[in-house]
Amino acid sequence: MLIQEGSKPGRRATAQAPLTRHALDDLPVALRRRARAALPEVSELQAVRHYTRLSQQNFSIDTHMYPLGSCTMKYNPRACHSLAMLPGFLARHPLAPASHSQGFLACLFELQDILKEVTGMHAVSLAPAAGAQGELAGVAMIRAYHRARKDLARTEILVPDAAHGTNPASAVMCGFQVREIPTGSDGDVDIDALTRAVGPQTAGIMLTNPSTVGVFDRNIQRIAAEVHRAGGLLYYDGANLNAILGKVRPGDMGFDVIHMNLHKTFSTPHGGGGPGAGPVGVSARLEPYLPVPLVTREGAHYRWLTEADRPESIGRLTAFGGNMGILLRAYVYARLLGREGMRRVAEFATLNANYLMTQLRAAGFNAAYPQRRASHEFIITLKTEAKEFGVNAMDFAKRLLDYGYHAPTTYFPLLVPECLLIEPTESESKEDLDGFVAAMIAIRDEARTNPELVKTAPHRMPVRRLDDVRAARQLDLAWSPQA
């Protein structure tokens, strides 16, 4: 039942609004609402019960393992939440003066420094509100850089075919054309194709390394050299940064600009779809273009740097400078990890991924790149199973839900058929990984003996498989009183 369907005219959570009803007589009638909005009218208990029960219908890290490639669903430490929610931080108005913001700004300043160090970049802005906004900011800085040099012919951004969909979309948002570069059979970027593609029209290339096929591109230094030689810049998509945190730095690989997904690598919560945070780091030549605001320290005093301080900045991306509460969570996480803990993130994420790939292969599943090390993630292709049993990757994914595992990323990257992109992360234990392997084996057995069971999965969720086609064709996007 929708909260709206439990509504009853005149019912209220009385304690939650002012007890006095003030008049609004001085407002012009023509500007006032004529009919009351059709919002739910419920009691406090009703709302609490409704949303508590709704929450129980979710999978979440706190209840289930998410071996979800490219999404780094790892444990979100509870202290990050409670410390970011301290009243002093929550009550602070975004326009409070620096005199009343020193404790808060100190955290952001130190976070900037930590992110600079782990990425090997020259400067960092925390402003972007999510990974995609970080990408937008990064590409916008590439654009600003070329424009400042009057290098206006650079209209093209190169993007490997395995890239996240946000990469080409962000490039287009900045007015660039996108050219796709194929992936070689070994999982690395096809370096010959790349060489052919770069040229005076190249503004830059957007790369994830390790890539979305779960391998570290061994030619990264050569790629950097080629693109730089052609006058282009290198953009690092930080979605997979968890794989190399504390081990390898994008700045050392030759990247000019990087965004980080704090809700992945720095374990801020996904929250059912956000908020994220997508700080960007840059090499020295891009620093003037960083989005504002930034935090600086002058002596013992912290203050914001704004448009006035950074006239060449690509500008402001949200009204108040970013998802501050998420930045605080990432700061707490970074301080809990410390330098040794950062390195362990990459080490154990990689150990888990390679172990899980090994065990799945031992169980007879096919890895897409069996000759390669897994990075923090790897691809299993269910092409054989699909052919033999008529049970596809989506069916496996849905049936995994019944076994208590969130589905891996399916059908991405697009270049591997019937693929599952699997990323166990460092915070799951060997027992959890073994349990996942056992579930995969059990589902394959079911696919063999009772394919219908798998094809109609899930069976133990609050709903059975949903009709996505109907959802898109017979659009029902909002409840209304008449309905």
Next chain:
Amino acid sequence: MLIQEGSKPGRRATAQAPLTRHALDDLPVALRRRARAALPEVSELQAVRHYTRLSQQNFSIDTHMYPLGSCTMKYNPRACHSLAMLPGFLARHPLAPASHSQGFLACLFELQDILKEVTGMHAVSLAPAAGAQGELAGVAMIRAYHRARKDLARTEILVPDAAHGTNPASAVMCGFQVREIPTGSDGDVDIDALTRAVGPQTAGIMLTNPSTVGVFDRNIQRIAAEVHRAGGLLYYDGANLNAILGKVRPGDMGFDVIHMNLHKTFSTPHGGGGPGAGPVGVSARLEPYLPVPLVTREGAHYRWLTEADRPESIGRLTAFGGNMGILLRAYVYARLLGREGMRRVAEFATLNANYLMTQLRAAGFNAAYPQRRASHEFIITLKTEAKEFGVNAMDFAKRLLDYGYHAPTTYFPLLVPECLLIEPTESESKEDLDGFVAAMIAIRDEARTNPELVKTAPHRMPVRRLDDVRAARQLDLAWSPQA
């Protein structure tokens, strides 16, 4: 799986203990632990996931309706929790001086005053940690009163047969003998039996009014007169205070001492079995005996009254004077309700109970006292159903769980066969009550057509019906590593 069963030697939630391991060499070896305690060794994620998932296996007010007689399971406002958990209250040491306790003591002092007013008593102590401890304190005060008067022959406490089990148990804890008084067929105490029972040996009587059969004893003033005339005192068991809050006061009925269950009437949480709080109120003649500590105001200054101030006190009941956090929750609740809100508690609890009784009777169920108004609760007897279908009150109760309703209190009071004691409370809506009636009707239909289904219920819980006999015979009360 038990948390202990997920343990693995050497696993830790590393962030949660000091990073340095200090030596203990200066402690005598003979006094030190030889073998490490067999406590769980788990990761932080493991613990968070385990207990989050465990929690989901519970019914609770936040997820389900509890029409649970004598237990007043109503909405626990969330603000009571967050405001009682403010850092200033949580960090306060119990032995902090009054100079550093004024804000906290102000709340307790005002709570004492509010409870005095709503019960009509002369003075209140917040010390008892639960209802049963309130009873103990109340009976101890009756004992102290008679002893102070050298009236040592009063060895007997009268208790109606419908009373809560704690009443006789508490009387015995204070060294009294218990004499039971029968309930008349109309639900009131058998006044003739009472008259025969009172005498010079009577220390007092313990009464709940409205009683556990869900009716207001119309003879209460006569009972008070009889007991007082014989030199006994009247004890009010506050378990059912919700029924009369703001409408009738125990002090006005003639009671000398009362305990209140703040976790019922004042909506502090049950917490899966506690903590409660059982403040006691007394008439003037019992004031010297109140348990310590109490809060007093001297000018604008609050301070504790302790044994030194109250030499005749029955003493201290816990080390630090009570369940302070629960008292703060009750205080917040009382202030949210205010005087009008208090009255509404009784009015709507009573409306809900009478409506539910009416609807269940209309559906063909038998009320134990159909000629009486329900107070906040009432009794349905399933004697007929048990005889006709072989499905008893416990079976109904278990099957109600499958329908998403917590079972009413079953087989209590003992004097009504196959009974369900039903208390909907004021915070449930008409729709909730109608849903409960529908479930009862559906279960009776099932009892008629498929009794086995009901007799083996529940079917939709995390476990099916549990073997209580085995639990008591083959005691398994703790996990051990060898097991």
Next chain:
Amino acid sequence: MPFVPHTQDDIAAMLAAIGVESIDALFDEIPEALRIGTLAAVPAGLAEMEISRLMQARARADGEPLCFIGAGAYDHHIPAAVWQITSRGEFYSAYTPYQAEASQGTLQLLYEFQSMMTALTGLDVSNASLYDGASGLAEAVLMAVRANRKVRSDKVLVPRNLHPAYRRTLQSIVTPQGIELVDIPYDEEGGHISLEALNALESQGPFAALVINQPNFFGVLEEVDDLTDWAQAREALVIGVVNPIALAVLSPPGDWGSQGADIACGEAQPLGMPLSSGGPYAGFLCCRQAFVRQLPGRIVGRTVDLDGKPGFTLTLQAREQHIRRNKATSNICTNQGLLVTAATIHTALLGPEGLERVAAACHANSQRLGTLLCEIPGVEPRFNRPSFHEQALRMPAPTAELLRALAAQQILGGCDLGLDYPELDPALLVCATEVRTEEDMQTYASTLARVLAHA
């Protein structure tokens, strides 16, 4: 090893299974030269106890000033239930609901949110949120330019009395796509947008859209019906930028003018989100049904499962970047799900009557604050038209100094209008929501009087 569950035995067993000697061997495909040594600038790890102590000290460091700043972020009472439920692990640590069957909690909640936003704005459909109000407006503008098939123009009319940070954000996000923002001046006396001002710009048209801000940055109410009709008569789409609390009592965009606005967006922060130093907040974006395929961001639809039972799922994903890549309506994927969770619970707890009471109390407080401050010689209302929620006041002394002096007394006295509007200097934009008491406002007034007396 915080947050890593591996025991030494586990590590040994796992390495043996993989067939390598050490974890380091797993990195052997990475060129040696790229492997880094220490991270000297990253401090050593702390125990939770230690970071707790540090963060508590920092959170306390900045005191608890009495705040009269609004300017796009408002201090409202948030029911305790809102964040207690929002913080539940099942909401907090859940992934984007791509696996619908395992995400019905989040999906149904988002559908309820969409329904609340359409009810408040009076429009047909809503997305499931964007980053914030300002970036949401940028998406609204991009959408309007895409959607306006009648006027093929890249020009959009944007009032100067729109929040300056929104104007800057708009600039950053939409100009790389060649969209031109045309300023509408505000009325010197009224602070509003007049039809005269619009008519004066007409020759620069045609315009793809007109942005209307109700109430505007100065708190002044616009004549939304007239402005809407003006634009729609010229085939421009109308984008309303609105405050959801104000919408409880003000005419919803769907009712503006003779046909209603086409798009509405705004900042959902007033619905259950603490000030939080500026974020995370959530932008909302609603539009007419006709434009639904141009709507960026996630959208939840109601459908049925194999048994015909109702359920919820992300829909219209063909608009999105993970399907459409460079042809997507936007690059946005992450939204502000957790904040929407708070907003939905908040709105359910307040209900229509509760929101109206909050709006009315804010209005009453803001009027009262204006009255109190204007009793001080030299302080007077800057504009002469009705305002809602906040007010622009002319000050008799330089505002930067006033604000500094007030801050030293633990009062944040408002937003300095002169920074973005030199022509208004010296002036403050002040706000008093329902959480400010009469005593708070008296404190402000008396402190300001004292400060001015010594200025």
Next chain:
Amino acid sequence: MPFVPHTQDDIAAMLAAIGVESIDALFDEIPEALRIGTLAAVPAGLAEMEISRLMQARARADGEPLCFIGAGAYDHHIPAAVWQITSRGEFYSAYTPYQAEASQGTLQLLYEFQSMMTALTGLDVSNASLYDGASGLAEAVLMAVRANRKVRSDKVLVPRNLHPAYRRTLQSIVTPQGIELVDIPYDEEGGHISLEALNALESQGPFAALVINQPNFFGVLEEVDDLTDWAQAREALVIGVVNPIALAVLSPPGDWGSQGADIACGEAQPLGMPLSSGGPYAGFLCCRQAFVRQLPGRIVGRTVDLDGKPGFTLTLQAREQHIRRNKATSNICTNQGLLVTAATIHTALLGPEGLERVAAACHANSQRLGTLLCEIPGVEPRFNRPSFHEQALRMPAPTAELLRALAAQQILGGCDLGLDYPELDPALLVCATEVRTEEDMQTYASTLARVLAHA
């Protein structure tokens, strides 16, 4: 109407169904004379916003003094996860798990708690908690007197160095049942209980039980093996009163002497419960298997369901008051379930290694604090035996004045021993747990030195 969901339509429909005119009519069986008018002394209701403001002001009112008081309530780090999970509605607002099938979460957790307590105490069985440590000891004494079938005595030996508030609580609860508490003096030099002191009391025996407090109220360690053997040689049961953090490193009661103690109880507060001004805390109570039917309070057992699947249920209810009424082992029904939830999660997060580290850090800090303070002329250790967790220090000036002067500097300097032990005056019992830093302790020492210099 806060927390009442009824609309006017609902009320009308419900009254019609019942067949009465008004809600008041439902009270018509109550004698008219008893019905009250107003509740003048109860203030009018507040909105949540208003009570929040009031409570925040009150919680802030008493500052954040630096606390060096222990004396039975200890300030430990509590992982953030503990109360975030404990506060979940399913734990917070759940009823007593009488309906086992709908309460497996709470029941399994209680079983895990019982298992943790038996592991820590080295005894066979545990109940699911009692109100607090002091009332728990009272129940332990009642239980020992009931259970000791060999010595039919109502006398129990209780050391004078047991926490004074525990001694008083014991007095209040057990003496109405005719139990006599016999004081054991502590050693003047060592602060411990000596065998000589026990021997001197032997002629007053036989005794049903001996209470041993490890560490004792002064923080001094007792020779628990000798004391246990002494008592058991005389057929007295041994009741250990212990601190669960200390148990991580100290010999558990089950290992005391040649046979082990019979009963162990104590305050579970150090396991995840904030100081909270004194409560709610939770008492724990463990014993040998042989006494399980004398154990008061709720007990959870593991059993199986109809399918043979393991599950948990309250068991041995035949001991309890709701079944046995006046024959029950105790009148206790409510326990401290929510606090046990916190204690169980806390203990799982700390684990054996974590608890050991906490205990060792407390010990190190407490020793360090003693060292720092004893550098001040006139301050010296009061007792000459090893202590754990806290220390009694002789002071060179009247303690009440010292504590007042320290409190004025926002330092709570310890527990004034002279109040309960005039013979020790002037002396303080001081404590520094793992959350106190070196800087905190230096602050205390330098402030005390300054205060004493001016005394």
